[in-house]
Amino acid sequence: MDFGPHLFLAVLEGTVTAAVLALTALGLSLVFGVMRVVNVAHGEFFMLGAVLAWWFASLVSGSPALGFLLALALSPLVVGAVALLCERTVLRRVNYDPEATIVATIGLLYIVQQLALTFYGPDARPVPAPVSFRIQFPWFGYSGYKLVVIAASAALIFAAWLVLTRTRLGLVMRATQYDRETAQAFGIPVDRVYAMVFAIGAMLAAVAAVLIVPIQQAHYLMGHDPLLLSFIVVIIGGLGSIPGTVAAAVVVGLSDGIVSVFFSPTLAKILATLLVALVLVVRPQGLFGGAPR
Amino acid sequence: MKRLRLASPAQPYAWLADRGVLLHVGVLVALFLAQLALSDYAILSLARVMVLAVYAVGYNILFGYAGLLSLGHAMLFAAGLYGAGLSAAHLGLGAPAAFLAGIAAGFVVAAAFGLIALRTSGVAFMIVTLMFAQAGYLTSLYFADYTRGDEGFVLKGEIRRAVLPGGLSFDLANPVVRYNLALSLLAVCLIGCLALVRSPIGRVLVAIRENEDRTRMLGYDTEANKLLAFVISGTIAAASGAAYALLFAYVGATFASIQYSILPLLWVLLGGAGTVLGPLVGTLLMFYLVDVTSGHTSAYMLVVGVALLVLVVWFPKGLLGTLRERVAPWLP
Numbered sequence: 191m192d193f194g195p196h197l198f199l200a201v202l203e204g205t206v207t208a209a210v211l212a213l214t215a216l217g218l219s220l221v222f223g224v225m226r227v228v229n230v231a232h233g234e235f236f237m238l239g240a241v242l243a244w245w246f247a248s249l250v251s252g253s254p255a256l257g258f259l260l261a262l263a264l265s266p267l268v269v270g271a272v273a274l275l276c277e278r279t280v281l282r283r284v285n286y287d288p289e290a291t292i293v294a295t296i297g298l299l300y301i302v303q304q305l306a307l308t309f310y311g312p313d314a315r316p317v318p319a320p321v322s323f324r325i326q327f328p329w330f331g332y333s334g335y336k337l338v339v340i341a342a343s344a345a346l347i348f349a350a351w352l353v354l355t356r357t358r359l360g361l362v363m364r365a366t367q368y369d370r371e372t373a374q375a376f377g378i379p380v381d382r383v384y385a386m387v388f389a390i391g392a393m394l395a396a397v398a399a400v401l402i403v404p405i406q407q408a409h410y411l412m413g414h415d416p417l418l419l420s421f422i423v424v425i426i427g428g429l430g431s432i433p434g435t436v437a438a439a440v441v442v443g444l445s446d447g448i449v450s451v452f453f454s455p456t457l458a459k460i461l462a463t464l465l466v467a468l469v470l471v472v473r474p475q476g477l478f479g480g481a482p483r
Numbered sequence: 484m485k486r487l488r489l490a491s492p493a494q495p496y497a498w499l500a501d502r503g504v505l506l507h508v509g510v511l512v513a514l515f516l517a518q519l520a521l522s523d524y525a526i527l528s529l530a531r532v533m534v535l536a537v538y539a540v541g542y543n544i545l546f547g548y549a550g551l552l553s554l555g556h557a558m559l560f561a562a563g564l565y566g567a568g569l570s571a572a573h574l575g576l577g578a579p580a581a582f583l584a585g586i587a588a589g590f591v592v593a594a595a596f597g598l599i600a601l602r603t604s605g606v607a608f609m610i611v612t613l614m615f616a617q618a619g620y621l622t623s624l625y626f627a628d629y630t631r632g633d634e635g636f637v638l639k640g641e642i643r644r645a646v647l648p649g650g651l652s653f654d655l656a657n658p659v660v661r662y663n664l665a666l667s668l669l670a671v672c673l674i675g676c677l678a679l680v681r682s683p684i685g686r687v688l689v690a691i692r693e694n695e696d697r698t699r700m701l702g703y704d705t706e707a708n709k710l711l712a713f714v715i716s717g718t719i720a721a722a723s724g725a726a727y728a729l730l731f732a733y734v735g736a737t738f739a740s741i742q743y744s745i746l747p748l749l750w751v752l753l754g755g756a757g758t759v760l761g762p763l764v765g766t767l768l769m770f771y772l773v774d775v776t777s778g779h780t781s782a783y784m785l786v787v788g789v790a791l792l793v794l795v796v797w798f799p800k801g802l803l804g805t806l807r808e809r810v811a812p813w814l815p
Contacts, residue, residue: 228606228610280792280795280796283796284795284796284799288605289552289609290795292552292554292606292609293748293752293791293794293795294791294792294795296745296748296788296791297787297788297789297790297791297792297795298792299788300784300785300787300788300791301784301785301788301789301792302788303784304782304783304784304785305785307782308782308785418617421610421613421614425610454625456621456624456625457625460618460621460622463614463615463617463618463621464614464615464618466614467599467600467610467611467614467615467618468599470603470607470610470611470614471599471600471602471603471611
């Protein structure tokens with residue numbers, strides 16, 4: 191293949207990565223923005239979403255589309271319920287102290303991972319894609335489902351943006367993010383907003399996982415990479431800034447796709463992690479974030 | 484920098500009446516006597532626990548006393564591990580020289596890592612240390628020609644015999660020798676840590692943990708003190724890594740992974756952050772807890788996870804921290 195088509199393929203692959211990454215990172219960013227806590231178990235909610243998707247899809251024999259739709263509807267709900275339970279029983283008890291929350295979510299990470307290993311096993315299992323058409327470019331054929339993933343992610347992110355900026359729910363969430371005490375003084379149930387935001391954040395990760403699972407199989411260790419990449423995206427985009435998160439996801443996803451096609455993936459990851467650490471050292475508010483309040 | 488005045492003891496043997504010192508010496512003597520009663524297998528696993536406890540002691544200086552939560556100490560442990568292991572395997576250094584090479588590597592990495600990471604604070608510090616350690620882990624995978632990546636390599640042959648300059652020689656394959664070398668390292672680090680936290684520097688570190696702005700306002704150079712704590716903590720972690728490589732003869736990338744950054748945090752939290760003996764107690768308990776449960780179930784990660792949650796929610800001060808609060812306020 192020539193350089194041009196090769197680059198085009200890399201861009202396509204990068205866009206798929208970016209789309210799913212944006213959804214996952216949006217969840218992490220929302221939780222950080224509103225609750226000011228870092229959820230280290232975010233990758234495990236992603237993994238849980240994928241594993242549950244396999245389970246729900248395997249319940250339905252016959253048409254793969256029906257199984258996939260069932261997974262898409264139910265898996266995020268279950269993950270959201272699990273996250274809600276974690277928030278109520280653990281995070282609320284440590285009073286959202288940033289350091290205690292990190293340690294507690296590391297604990298959750300181990301527990302969720304071990305339960306997945308025990309009940310789901312160490313194998314990677316695929317979920318059949320709901321659609322199976324291929325798009326034939328002049329140089330190569332490309333899976334139509336990957337384009338569906340891009341479109342679905344874009345639609346979901348747009349919906350999340352609408353909810354945040356155009357609804358009462360979003361207003362309440364933004365008020366809590368802006369100033370917790372004042373929000374409480376104005377009668378906003380901050381406690382319930384926190385619980386809801388944590389659940390929604392986990393559900394976004396689960397939706398992203400359900401979308402990716404026909405491309406990349408479900409495995410109990412699959413949460414590591416999305417967690418690391420989401421961290422990178424959220425930091426570059428500015429902790430808690432949603433447009434910044436989406437922009438950063440596109441940059442990171444595309445460059446990850448392109449660099450991995452042309453260079454060693456390990457080297458690419460080393461450079462990306464170092465770069466992000468340095469961004470955080472020089473500009474703690476992120477490249478796109480405003481000045482800290 | 485202003486310095487607190489050291490209270491000079493009235494008599495030269497005043498430390499004999501010091502409960503804190505006596506307790507630590509007692510624990511070390513008990514560990515020394517333990518080898519007489521234990522089987523070879525138990526001696527080896529206790530030697531492993533002591534080497535790892537040194538790692539936790541180093542971690543505790545930064546986390547327990549200076550109040551800086553690092554999620555990247557595996558990089559410093561691995562710096563010692565690879566510094567010793569690679570120089571022994573590829574440069575043909577003997578065991579004592581390789582041990583020093585490991586410590587030197589840890590010192591250099593800790594100084595460079597600390598200079599950069601300490602420009603941030605709070606959550607950003609945790610993420611920066613996590614990121615650097617991840618980059619370090621990936622680097623050890625990238626240079627798989629030398630490190631053999633995840634698979635790791637085994638030290639064998641001449642390196643299993645440590646020859647000191649005086650002509651004294653130790654057989655590093657012998658469990659009793661390994662046990663006593665590990666105990667000596669632990670003793671040096673534990674007593675060093677006790678001396679450090681009772682020194683003016685230790686007081687300044689605690690002051691930084693409690694209120695950094697006020698400490699700065701009182702005229703202390705908080706940045707320099709934090710860097711000092713980071714370098715001491717990192718060098719001890721590297722000493723533990725180097726000892727691990729030489730005593731147990733295995734060097735692998737697993738020791739650079741995130742898991743090995745989380746473990747010292749867990750041990751210190753369990754034993755009690757900001758207590759000198761806490762790291763040893765935490766490592767000991769956690770090691771045998773995992774050891775016993777893995778006899779019954781393979782779900783050791785569940786044990787680790789549940790332990791973390793229980794500690795954070797109900798015992799944020801750990802075992803010795805709770806003990807100090809309720810029963811023994813003199814505990815150092």
